[in-house]
Amino acid sequence: MADAALNAPARSMTEARGTKPKRALSGRNIMIYGTLIMFSLYYLLPLWVMVMTSLKGMPEIRMGNIFSPPVEITFEPWVKAWSQACTGLNCDGLSRGFWNSVQILIPSVILSIVVASVNGYALTFWKFKGSDIFFTILIFGAFIPYQVMLYPIVILLREMGLYGSLWGLVLVHTIFGMPILTLLFRNYFSTIPEELFKAARVDGAGFWAIYAKILMPMSLPIFVVAIILQVTGIWNDFLFGVVYTRPEMYPMTVQLNNIVNSVQGVKEYNVNMAATLLTGLVPLFIYFISGKLFVRGIAAGAVKG
């Protein structure tokens, strides 16, 4: 240590002269910013193409270039995608899928977060015999391919009379959201000092009272992170939507895929891109308003807190 302290000033004195470091710095900067800008173009390109294509008429698309901005801006593809695009015999557009997704989303987000936060709470402050084993299975469950559990869940839902219904899908989202969300809440709750919990118990507060009156108000940020995670995750789901609902209840992603990849009729690329963009708007909106909380949410499960 002493050695290093002695060496440091000597080095910086010899290096402080001349212009070399500055030149090296700018070369380095060109490389760093060059790389970042190049990759940024790769990331931005599809968004640009989507927006531009969705604002052009079909004749212009056939003649032109997918990267060029529209000569004549038209919002007709958006209107058509929202209210007229066809899937099978239905021609009422993506609006149907949008409202289906909203109906699926709201109860799924609420139920999955309530269940997972209570799990996290019980696992932190009310440990019972075997509670850690359940938690371990839960975390391993996050890695089991969904395909292994698809059919047993079909049987379970059918037995409960929920197969093909909205609530069946809500239950599925609650189940598969449980591992990551429970981990998220457990990690957060374990940072809360236990004395607080003990004091509340001494004052006679029970399980639910402590949860609702003390823990929940203290943990608003983590609830927001959970909401962000679940809204984007459930909105973007495709597999569960296609397996556990009937065509008239298909979420937006499934309907979008059916519209764009349908083999019938003339392909209207502008309508397709408007539809794609419409489906992406909800998660994009959540992403842009949530900022760093989004990063925190996605990193929560990955980097141990």
Add this chain to the structure above:
Amino acid sequence: MAEARRVNRMWRNMNAKIAAVPMILTTLVVFVGGTAWTVVYSFTDSKLLPRERWVGFDQYERLWSNSRWLTSIENLMIYGVLSLVFTITIGFLLAVAMDQKIRFEDTFRTIMLYPFALSFIVTGLVWQWILNPEFGIQHIVRGLGWESFTFNPLNNPDLVLYGLLIAGLWQGTGFVMCLMLAGLRGIDEDIWKAARVDGIPTWKTYVQIILPMMRPVFITTLVIVAAGIIKLYDLVVAQTSGGPGNASQVPAMYVYDYMFQAQNLGQGFAASTMMLLTVLIVLIPWAYLEFGGRKHG
């Protein structure tokens, strides 16, 4: 008084146990029970409905002699290796670039991460459009005067996986960059100071000191990305529907088609059991390193 308190305490614990019922049911019935059920029924000849007619390993023999399954596995392996190598390399390089105290860091992060908020369906459809030979990149380069330029991966069985890869990397590298950046930021500033004091060049510090220190981050990222690759489904459905022909089939698609379209549940169960086995091969060494190692250390 003492009696009442004991009853009261039992009641309180009851509440905690009642609250844990959804978790207990999910773990035991769905995760353990459901997985075991599928594995057991993969040894039957279930068709439209599950039935207990045991046929030993017949489904597995049929599976491994089905050319579509073999293509799926081969595709998954090629896509998986390429995707792992590229996501982790690009993710790390971008994280290093972002860690140089640059300007507009938030803007760059926002740009790199927004695809991760979008679904694989949206990702697949956009890239299907960009790679469209009549309108997309090929058309534009030809329009610039290079008439013989060919870039049509989605209609070429030999290149279709690279078409998927371009889209998959677009969606996922930003996320890996964030994980790596969190890892880099977690490294003690003193290590950088010490390396600077010793006069070690920056790149050498990264390669020889930072990389080995980031091992846990790399392993976690590897497991998360690998688990995601095995589940690969939506992207393929949206971008190529498994085509051209069967050239971009993946195991998850095989499972879905046999279970819900071809009414051959037994095949679907056998195929999904193989997927589970693949995950275990990735997971068990990791769990051993992560949890087994910590007990000793």
